[in-house]
Amino acid sequence: MRNGLLAAAAILLSFVVSWASPASAFETFVTVPEAPGGASFSGCYSANDQLFGRYRFSFCFDRHGSYSVRGWAHCDGSLTWTTHRGEINVNIRRTSCRNGVAWARADMTCRPNGRLARNLIRQLGPSGNAITMRVSSLRCTYFPSVRGYRNQTFTARRN
Numbered sequence: 001m002r003n004g005l006l007a008a009a010a011i012l013l014s015f016v017v018s019w020a021s022p023a024s025a026f027e028t029f030v031t032v033p034e035a036p037g038g039a040s041f042s043g044c045y046s047a048n049d050q051l052f053g054r055y056r057f058s059f060c061f062d063r064h065g066s067y068s069v070r071g072w073a074h075c076d077g078s079l080t081w082t083t084h085r086g087e088i089n090v091n092i093r094r095t096s097c098r099n100g101v102a103w104a105r106a107d108m109t110c111r112p113n114g115r116l117a118r119n120l121i122r123q124l125g126p127s128g129n130a131i132t133m134r135v136s137s138l139r140c141t142y143f144p145s146v147r148g149y150r151n152q153t154f155t156a157r158r159n
Helices: 002-013
Strands: 015-018 027-032 035-040 043-047 055-061 066-071 075-084 087-092 106-112 120-124 130-135 137-144 152-158
Touching (some): 055 087, 055 152
16 A cells, blocks of 8 residues: 555656657656656547546646647637646637637646556557557646636546
């Protein structure tokens, strides 16, 4: 039990951002005891719940961060992010959508969701050796900039 708590604390304490080889994508890593090089957050995620009751929201942490909104609005925008003390802090940029509407600027914070053992997916190379560990689920809180809309917390799963 104590080792499990220590492992969970370690995942939340620090992030290490590193560049992979020039041909590969930008990777964001969280330091964990099970993976000396850290566990990657890079990749795309989809919210399990709809934002504000009618929008499907997905986002990608890659070299050029992006997000998409589907539903009444159809939007594709960009985002930036930083890591600090076990959290990914995301800036969602305003973007123009179809039919003369726009998606407003917002902030979002994400953390690994649930128990560490359930959230890490080991990807194996041809020799069977672990290449990297990837976090499979995030718990995020979306902070809209538009008055009248409340913060919304949701779980996002890796695509």
